[in-house]
Amino acid sequence: MAGMDPHAMAVEAFTLEGAAVLDPDVDLVARHRAGDGRAFDEVYMRYSGMVYGLALRLSANPAEAEDLTQDVFLRIYRHLGSYRGGSTLKTWVYRVALNQCRSRFARFRPPTQGLFEEGVEEAPQLRDPGRGPEEVALSRDASRRVAHALARLPLVFREAVVLRDLEGLAYEEIADATGVRVGTVRSRIARGREQLRQLLGGAA
Amino acid sequence: VSRHLDLETLSALLDSELAPAAAAAAQTHLAECAECRARLEGLRSTVSQLRALPAASPPPHVHEALRRRLAMEESTRRRLWAPPGWPARLAGWPATVAASFLALACGLLLHAYLSRHPSLPPIETPLAAEGEWRATITYERASGAEAPPAEEAPTGPPAPKVAAQSKPSAPRREYAPAPASPPAAAPEPMVSADAELKERSRADAAADALLAEQAKRERAAVQTAAEAAAPANAAAKAAPAPSASGPMAAAGQAEPGMSPPVRIAGANPDLGSLGKLRWRQSLILIEGTVGVDGALHDVDIRPGDLDPRIGGLLRRTIATWRFEPARKNGEPVPVRYVVTLNIDLQ
Numbered sequence: 001m002a003g004m005d006p007h008a009m010a011v012e013a014f015t016l017e018g019a020a021v022l023d024p025d026v027d028l029v030a031r032h033r034a035g036d037g038r039a040f041d042e043v044y045m046r047y048s049g050m051v052y053g054l055a056l057r058l059s060a061n062p063a064e065a066e067d068l069t070q071d072v073f074l075r076i077y078r079h080l081g082s083y084r085g086g087s088t089l090k091t092w093v094y095r096v097a098l099n100q101c102r103s104r105f106a107r108f109r110p111p112t113q114g115l116f117e118e119g120v121e122e123a124p125q126l127r128d129p130g131r132g133p134e135e136v137a138l139s140r141d142a143s144r145r146v147a148h149a150l151a152r153l154p155l156v157f158r159e160a161v162v163l164r165d166l167e168g169l170a171y172e173e174i175a176d177a178t179g180v181r182v183g184t185v186r187s188r189i190a191r192g193r194e195q196l197r198q199l200l201g202g203a204a
Numbered sequence: 205v206s207r208h209l210d211l212e213t214l215s216a217l218l219d220s221e222l223a224p225a226a227a228a229a230a231q232t233h234l235a236e237c238a239e240c241r242a243r244l245e246g247l248r249s250t251v252s253q254l255r256a257l258p259a260a261s262p263p264p265h266v267h268e269a270l271r272r273r274l275a276m277e278e279s280t281r282r283r284l285w286a287p288p289g290w291p292a293r294l295a296g297w298p299a300t301v302a303a304s305f306l307a308l309a310c311g312l313l314l315h316a317y318l319s320r321h322p323s324l325p326p327i328e329t330p331l332a333a334e335g336e337w338r339a340t341i342t343y344e345r346a347s348g349a350e351a352p353p354a355e356e357a358p359t360g361p362p363a364p365k366v367a368a369q370s371k372p373s374a375p376r377r378e379y380a381p382a383p384a385s386p387p388a389a390a391p392e393p394m395v396s397a398d399a400e401l402k403e404r405s406r407a408d409a410a411a412d413a414l415l416a417e418q419a420k421r422e423r424a425a426v427q428t429a430a431e432a433a434a435p436a437n438a439a440a441k442a443a444p445a446p447s448a449s450g451p452m453a454a455a456g457q458a459e460p461g462m463s464p465p466v467r468i469a470g471a472n473p474d475l476g477s478l479g480k481l482r483w484r485q486s487l488i489l490i491e492g493t494v495g496v497d498g499a500l501h502d503v504d505i506r507p508g509d510l511d512p513r514i515g516g517l518l519r520r521t522i523a524t525w526r527f528e529p530a531r532k533n534g535e536p537v538p539v540r541y542v543v544t545l546n547i548d549l550q
Contacts, residue, residue: 024340024342027340038486038487038546040274041486041487042487042489042544044267044270045487045489045506045507046489046542048261048262048266048267049259049260049261049262051262052260052261052262052266053259053260053261056260057257065260065262066262066263066266069262069266069270070266070269070270070273073270074270074273074274074277077274077277078277139256142253142256143256143257143258146253146254146256146257147257150254161254164219165251165254165255166254166255166257170221171216171219171221186212186215186216186221187212189215189216189219190211190212190214190215190216191211193215193247193250193251193254194211194215194247196250196254197246197247197249197250200250200253
């Protein structure tokens with residue numbers, strides 16, 4: 001990905017009628033700095049799902065994910081004014097979130113302790129009306145099994161796999177968010193997936 | 205039979221993150237090696253199980269709690285006379301000590317207040333005209349539809365088919381292309397957000413004023429454009445598009461060869477038609493994907509607990525929208541499309 005087009009992240013903004021506006025990330029930050037409270041609301045609305053999802057998959061604990069989400073956005077609120085572009089606002093938010101998760105896990109959990117607490121993985125919200133209760137139960141079971149296995153991966157592998165496969169980031173973005181080289185990202189994703197495969201008992 | 209493929213190659217192949225030459229070599233090997241094919245399938249199955257995990261969003265009370273904490277923080281900051289964006293700890297420790305007492309006091313007061321008024325009182329008013337809301341639309345390439353650009357040979361052949369197929373579409377997840385800049389050099393595995401952010405704010409202190417000034421001008425320009433656009437569509441079309449030489453030139457983020465999706469049919473939501481409403485929301489986000497067929501798919505309207513009348517109106521309106529799809533080098537491509545409605549509640 002080294003030769004990735006530097007403009008690959010095309011984000012343009014315009015009004016409903018088609019008049020262009022400036023870079024929405026910069027616009028958002030400028031509005032926040034100028035004291036427009038809605039700018040932060042917008043940041044929350046855009047990224048809270050992403051941050052909560054990351055925290056939930058990393059911690060495997062909804063209550064902890066809620067706390068983490070609050071802490072992350074508190075930090076974002078304080079530091080959003082210092083965002084200068086350079087990376088997209090999205091990767092910047094991920095970086096803040098990852099750091100928050102890491103420092104929390106380092107403080108509250110000895111590394112030897114299992115990261116998954118039995119029974120805390122909430123029943124997933126399944127919105128597929130076409131499925132019967134058995135199918136739903138089966139799928140919930142499968143989700144729990146996968147979330148359980150994921151929680152047993154070493155943190156750096158878990159981060160890489162979650163960012164890639166659940167959050168859908170490109171390798172380059174993951175490198176940016178985690179502060180390591182793309183080669184390292186590639187290796188962590190591969191090893192994380194392999195460990196997960198073994199935990200799940202090979203191909204399903 | 206050539207050497208077996210290593211784990212990293214197989215995994216990167218699933219993500220279309222191999223250079224074309226390497227991908228082609230891997231495909232050649234896979235074609236003749238059942239063992240590697242089986243390992244690839246094993247990984248692929250793991251990945252699809254992982255991607256089947258349901259997407260989650262934080263419960264509404266998280267936002268409420270956050271608002272309270274922010275309100276406390278804001279009141280403390282005002283007492284300290286620190287400008288916004290100024291980390292409280294930089295105000296020096298005497299101020300910090302004073303701040304903790306003040307924070308405690310203000311916190312208690314605020315808590316007492318907020319527990320009686322859990323959220324801002326809603327405003328009961330009809331939205332008289334379109335001028336009372338403004339929409340901003342952003343779009344970005346929906347990835348997953350296409351293999352990312354090649355490493356060594358950007359003009360080379362597209363990634364082999366097996367790689368492209370291996371990206372199952374996950375409608376609830378954002379698959380965005382790579383970031384606009386190379387990763388910042390971050391030597392330690394554990395980057396301290398605080399240190400980094402503080403570092404940034406110090407280094408950019410000088411640029412700050414400049415940027416704020418620029419932002420102000422940009423904002424003015426945007427508002428002008430929006431205001432011109434809002435009252436009538438005809439006026440909007442006449443509204444001058446921002447020139448590339450203006451301050452907005454800084455926004456030159458558009459992907460080369462990429463043209464935005466253009467709405468060719470459908471009306472704007474007539475929020476005024478809802479009559480008197482208790483408007484709690486000053487911000488509504490509409491997200492979807494403009495497909496190559498010109499329709500808006502997978503529409504998600506946030507917040508989820510929006511007044512059903514507003515939600516219904518928006519959905520009905522959106523259903524009428526048709527687009528000339530976005531194009532990359534003349535080829536229609538799907539893009540993620542986000543409409544941000546800012547409602548002016550005074």
